[in-house]
Amino acid sequence: MKQITGIRKMQQHCATLRAQGEKIGFVPTMGHLHEGHLSLVKRSKKECSPTVVSIFVNPTQFAPHEDFDRYPRDINRDKNLLKQLGAEVLFTPKTGQIYPEPFLTSVVVDGITEIGEGVSRPKHFQGVTTIVGKLLNIIQPAVLYVGQKDIQQAVILKKMIHDLNMPVSVKLCPTIREKDGLAMS
Amino acid sequence: MKQITGIRKMQQHCATLRAQGEKIGFVPTMGHLHEGHLSLVKRSKKECSPTVVSIFVNPTQFAPHEDFDRYPRDINRDKNLLKQLGAEVLFTPKTGQIYPEPFLTSVVVDGITEIGEGVSRPKHFQGVTTIVGKLLNIIQPAVLYVGQKDIQQAVILKKMIHDLNMPVSVKLCPTIREKDGLAMS
Numbered sequence: 001m002k003q004i005t006g007i008r009k010m011q012q013h014c015a016t017l018r019a020q021g022e023k024i025g026f027v028p029t030m031g032h033l034h035e036g037h038l039s040l041v042k043r044s045k046k047e048c049s050p051t052v053v054s055i056f057v058n059p060t061q062f063a064p065h066e067d068f069d070r071y072p073r074d075i076n077r078d079k080n081l082l083k084q085l086g087a088e089v090l091f092t093p094k095t096g097q098i099y100p101e102p103f104l105t106s107v108v109v110d111g112i113t114e115i116g117e118g119v120s121r122p123k124h125f126q127g128v129t130t131i132v133g134k135l136l137n138i139i140q141p142a143v144l145y146v147g148q149k150d151i152q153q154a155v156i157l158k159k160m161i162h163d164l165n166m167p168v169s170v171k172l173c174p175t176i177r178e179k180d181g182l183a184m185s
Numbered sequence: 186m187k188q189i190t191g192i193r194k195m196q197q198h199c200a201t202l203r204a205q206g207e208k209i210g211f212v213p214t215m216g217h218l219h220e221g222h223l224s225l226v227k228r229s230k231k232e233c234s235p236t237v238v239s240i241f242v243n244p245t246q247f248a249p250h251e252d253f254d255r256y257p258r259d260i261n262r263d264k265n266l267l268k269q270l271g272a273e274v275l276f277t278p279k280t281g282q283i284y285p286e287p288f289l290t291s292v293v294v295d296g297i298t299e300i301g302e303g304v305s306r307p308k309h310f311q312g313v314t315t316i317v318g319k320l321l322n323i324i325q326p327a328v329l330y331v332g333q334k335d336i337q338q339a340v341i342l343k344k345m346i347h348d349l350n351m352p353v354s355v356k357l358c359p360t361i362r363e364k365d366g367l368a369m370s
Contacts, residue, residue, distance in 0.1 A: 007350060011350070011352065015352075102296070103348055104294050104295045104296050104297065104344055104348060105292065105293065105294045105295075105314075105344060105345050105348035105349055106292075106293050106295070107290065107291075107292055107293075107349070108290065108291050108292075108293055109289050109290045110289045110290075110291070111287070111289050112289065129290075130349075133349055134348075134349055134350050137349055137350040137351050137352060138350045140352065159289055159290060160290050163288055163289060163290035163319075164290055164292070164315075164318055164319055164322055165192060165196070165319050165322040165323045166322050167196065167200075167322060167325065
């Protein structure tokens with residue numbers, strides 16, 4: 001598995017893959033991978049080649065009362081899991097490169113972001129749409145894999161991609177549950 | 186010159202061109218072309234092949250006090266001018282296809298959009314960034330040509346493209362003036 005940190009390097013690598021006719025499948029994550037994430041990687045491995053996974057704990061989708069610094073991180077464990085599944089590329093960009101100062105642009109989906117989870121986390125979905133928009137522009141995958149567990153997020157991302165004519169298909173994948181029925185998270 | 190109206194047809198045509206290794210130059214316009222626009226087309230013709238020009242009078246960048254319906258339109262005159270310059274592709278999408286209901290997404294650049302021209306036209310630049318973002322996603326050109334005359338717009342578009350990692354270079358082209366020195370507009 002190839003790990004890439006620089007944005008420009010990632011863009012170049014993906015451009016080369018596309019020029020070779022490869023169909024890139026993309027799974028964006030914030031790391032701390034569980035069976036839910038891994039099911040997306042497996043689905044991408046079946047349908048695309050190569051599979052690109054990003055691990056980026058995105059500060060702009062945390063609310064002020066949520067603890068960004070305490071979000072669980074274990075990159076070595078995550079890397080081992082992804083290697084076992086045969087993911088080809090891991091993208092681990094740095095926060096300072098993703099949000100260089102002054103960072104002024106956002107992608108906003110109105111209406112469906114202010115309800116549900118958006119009530120207690122007013123800027124959360126704007127953080128999600130902006131980072132996923134950026135990652136899609138960097139990687140330019142053929143297919144984006146997202147879990148149905150975060151159904152509001154999935155609907156919002158589909159809407160963004162449709163409204164902005166972003167050249168990627170979205171596949172929603174089933175929720176993976178613990179033995180007791182609880183959705184993995 | 187090939188004229189395309191459908192978004193999907195345009196995406197497919199541009200994808201084919203890129204797959205053939207072509208370097209697409211793109212000039213977005215609202216039509217009613219003058220020497221300023223034509224200088225962008227000429228520059229693109231020198232540096233890229235093919236040159237794609239869009240004509241779309243974008244309703245979302247007009248303020249309520251501005252008259253969208255009375256914006257000058259003369260598609261036959263514009264087409265003749267573009268043919269004379271050898272532009273290869275003209276994209277003339279329909280408003281209903283660009284903004285299907287409900288259209289909920291926008292690209293917003295903060296800070297530099299609320300000053301200058303943005304004071305009297307508060308949603309103007311949001312309309313511009315969203316439509317140019319959409320056109321770039323549809324066409325995926327290598328180079329975007331914009332005029333320095335609309336310097337605030339040019340700076341905002343460059344910032345959007347940089348912040349969102351959109352895979353396109355931006356070239357700012359000199360202002361073209363009437364004999365009396367007035368910028369063409």
